[in-house]
Amino acid sequence: MSRLRSSANRSTLVCAAAVLLGAGAVLASTTAPVRERIPAAWPRIGADRVWLDEEMLGRWRDHGWWTPVVIAGLAAGAVLFLGWALAQFRTGRLRELPLGQPGVTLSATALASVMADRARAVEGVARADVSLLGRPRRLRARITLVLDPDASPEAVLRELAGGTVAEARAAAAPRALEADVRLTTRPHRAPRIR
Incomplete structure (x- = not known):
């Protein structure tokens, strides 16, 4: 998001x-x-x-402008709420990525799976999860990496950007692909002494 x-x-x-x-x-x-x-x-x-008595209601009825204003305000509020609600569902997980020819698509799940496999192959990465979000014209890859305790985050990011992300950008071209990388580390277990 x-x-x-x-x-x-x-x-x-x-x-x-x-x-x-x-x-x-x-x-x-x-x-x-x-x-x-x-x-x-x-x-x-x-x-x-009494919030609205007959006398006050009669005074409001004398003014013809308030009814259209109230209805317009409620309609504008309803339209804004519906627009906000539709925006919540519009940019979720991407399902398919259309390629150059009509009817030819690339499964976003397959691309995310390949990206996760390539990210797991990077030295120092213990686990990798990738999900593709956004719209077909503007893609966003959310990459979550769990690093080994002795891994260098800088080296992992450099290799990830030069390999996995670059390959995904080439596959999604001419569309732009943004990558959001989140790094965590696997806890280092202390050796037990008996």
Whole structure:
């Protein structure tokens, strides 16, 4: 997931949580047990409050502009929510990569499997997992490597970039292929002394 998309998701969740928390706090303050516990200086809402009485509703009906504004605002909110929801599903795992001729495709799973095999062959790599993400025009390979305890990360990255990633870019050409490499290390087991 890209940083922009991740930060947009977090911002959306924080805003929704703030609105729901604020609305819940306002509604909870109308009940007697909560009203007794909040400080006297804080604004309170009466338990018998009517949110929209007939007089207020009549005043709003006199203005013809508010109904289209409310409907347009709700429609815009619904369209934004649907666009956000569709964006979540649009950039997932890539299934097939179309090649130059119509009907000829390359399985993204096969390409990821070959990349993982080539990455495992790099000296110092204990385990490798590769998944291809994005769209056919813009590919992103997420490579997770587990290194041996004595492996040099710099040497592994240099060999990975010059071999595995370069071969995958040649296979995906003319499309761009970005590689996101995450390195972890296998824990070094101390020898047991008996």
